[in-house]
Amino acid sequence: MIPQHHPTETLLVDYGTGALDRNARLVVAGHLGVCESCRRVVAEIEELGGALLAALAPAPLQPDALDMALARIERPAPVAITSTAPNDWIAVPWEVIEAARTRRRWAAPGVWVAPIARGPGKARGYLLGIAAGMGVPRHTHRGAEMICVLKGAYRDGDALHRPGDFAWNDETVEHQPRITSDGECVCLVAAGGPLVPRDWMGRIFQPLVGI
Amino acid sequence: MNAIAIGALSTTLGPHAPTRAAGRRMTSCAGSTGPDGATFSGCIVRIAERGDRDAFACLFNHFAPRVKSYLIRLGAVPEAAEELAQETLLTVWRRAAAFDPARAAASTWIFTIARNLRIDLARRDGRVPTSDDSELSEAPARPDDALSALENYTRIGIAVASLPREQAQVISLAFFADKAHSEIAGELGLPLGTVKSRLRLAMARLRGALAEIAP
Ligand SMILES: [Zn+2]
Numbered sequence: 001m002i003p004q005h006h007p008t009e010t011l012l013v014d015y016g017t018g019a020l021d022r023n024a025r026l027v028v029a030g031h032l033g034v035c036e037s038c039r040r041v042v043a044e045i046e047e048l049g050g051a052l053l054a055a056l057a058p059a060p061l062q063p064d065a066l067d068m069a070l071a072r073i074e075r076p077a078p079v080a081i082t083s084t085a086p087n088d089w090i091a092v093p094w095e096v097i098e099a100a101r102t103r104r105r106w107a108a109p110g111v112w113v114a115p116i117a118r119g120p121g122k123a124r125g126y127l128l129g130i131a132a133g134m135g136v137p138r139h140t141h142r143g144a145e146m147i148c149v150l151k152g153a154y155r156d157g158d159a160l161h162r163p164g165d166f167a168w169n170d171e172t173v174e175h176q177p178r179i180t181s182d183g184e185c186v187c188l189v190a191a192g193g194p195l196v197p198r199d200w201m202g203r204i205f206q207p208l209v210g211i
Numbered sequence: 212m213n214a215i216a217i218g219a220l221s222t223t224l225g226p227h228a229p230t231r232a233a234g235r236r237m238t239s240c241a242g243s244t245g246p247d248g249a250t251f252s253g254c255i256v257r258i259a260e261r262g263d264r265d266a267f268a269c270l271f272n273h274f275a276p277r278v279k280s281y282l283i284r285l286g287a288v289p290e291a292a293e294e295l296a297q298e299t300l301l302t303v304w305r306r307a308a309a310f311d312p313a314r315a316a317a318s319t320w321i322f323t324i325a326r327n328l329r330i331d332l333a334r335r336d337g338r339v340p341t342s343d344d345s346e347l348s349e350a351p352a353r354p355d356d357a358l359s360a361l362e363n364y365t366r367i368g369i370a371v372a373s374l375p376r377e378q379a380q381v382i383s384l385a386f387f388a389d390k391a392h393s394e395i396a397g398e399l400g401l402p403l404g405t406v407k408s409r410l411r412l413a414m415a416r417l418r419g420a421l422a423e424i425a426p
Contacts, residue, residue: 014391018389019389045414046323047315049319049322050317053274055367055371066271
């Protein structure tokens with residue numbers, strides 16, 4: 001499935017140069033896993049980063065740096081984390097899978113969350129699972145929010161967001177997404193701040209997902 | 212030729228200049244001047260295929276001091292930068308089997324590992340430990356310094372030195388000052404669109420230079 005909704009080129013450059021925080025990086029990585037064209041853009045930036053790195057004047061290391069490194073590779077490598085994403089998700093980095101496996105909790109009937117990482121500041125990364133057909137209360141955002149669909153689909157106005165699709169909603173966006181009736185929708189979310197509710201439903205919803 | 216000038220490159224290498232040779236235990240797969248990427252790719256493949264420690268030493272000697280340099284430029288204290296450089300190269304060892312020489316150069320792959328480790332190990336306030344905040348906040352005011360540390364004999368160093376100053380500045384802020392587009396715009400007091408177009412132009416030029424390097 002080729003995603004229909006992509007990060008902006010600006011965001012891809014920020015990803016490539018290392019300017020995105022961890023949560024945002026994971027959300028963009030989710031999209032890149034399924035999007036060849038965005039991967040190409042990022043690959044060019046990373047190639048440039050590699051060339052700049054290779055051309056940097058070296059900073060001297062401790063005299064025993066190499067010996068220390070060689071000693072550390074003698075030890076058995078840490079056991080690779082083998083957990084794989086559920087079959088019906090797109091591929092995601094392991095820390096996302098770990099969050100789903102170990103930190104998933106029900107937040108409301110039909111809604112579960114699994115925090116991934118906090119910070120910097122008010123930033124939060126989490127997985128959000130919402131049951132088929134449910135609507136998310138109308139809300140705006142404090143700070144930007146990035147979303148990548150891992151499973152299922154939701155409708156936001158006229159746009160249909162399916163696995164791999166990426167969305168960026170900032171303060172100017174007030175919306176009321178709705179999960180399609182086909183099944184549960186799981187999203188990877190990086191939020192700059194808590195949702196700002198616009199109605200009573202939101203006031204109930206917010207503390208529940210406010211993690 | 213513009214003036215972040217090659218002359219400046221050699222005179223303002225700054226506090227992190229290579230006072231000692233990086234490769235004390237230089238092995239056969241790297242020369243002392245700008246070894247080619249294909250050879251480093253070969254080192255990673257040899258690690259993947261037979262856990263080749265000489266190949267690891269070769270990669271370590273070339274890249275660990277440069278990763279440290281990269282992290283210092285991004286504001287890390289030298290001790291933290293060295294630890295992260297170690298971690299980066301150990302990750303290269305552990306994940307060598309995932310490296311595909313047909314898809315990326317060794318330098319590209321190692322850059323992404325260092326970049327991601329740095330982001331993931333950043334403290335909650337979003338930064339790796341820095342020597343002091345005043346130094347950090349000062350850094351963007353001297354964006355050319357980061358680029359002046361590029362070794363001028365490398366093609367990419369020469370290409371960067373030949374960029375118009377304003378293009379070099381955005382490249383420097385983007386890669387070596389951890390700045391998103393929007394922050395660069397704020398820093399330089401420019402509209403976002405201007406920053407984007409400068410970055411795009413700079414990247415297009417440097418891609419041209421990279422294409423010449425590629426075999
Ligand atoms: Zn895309």
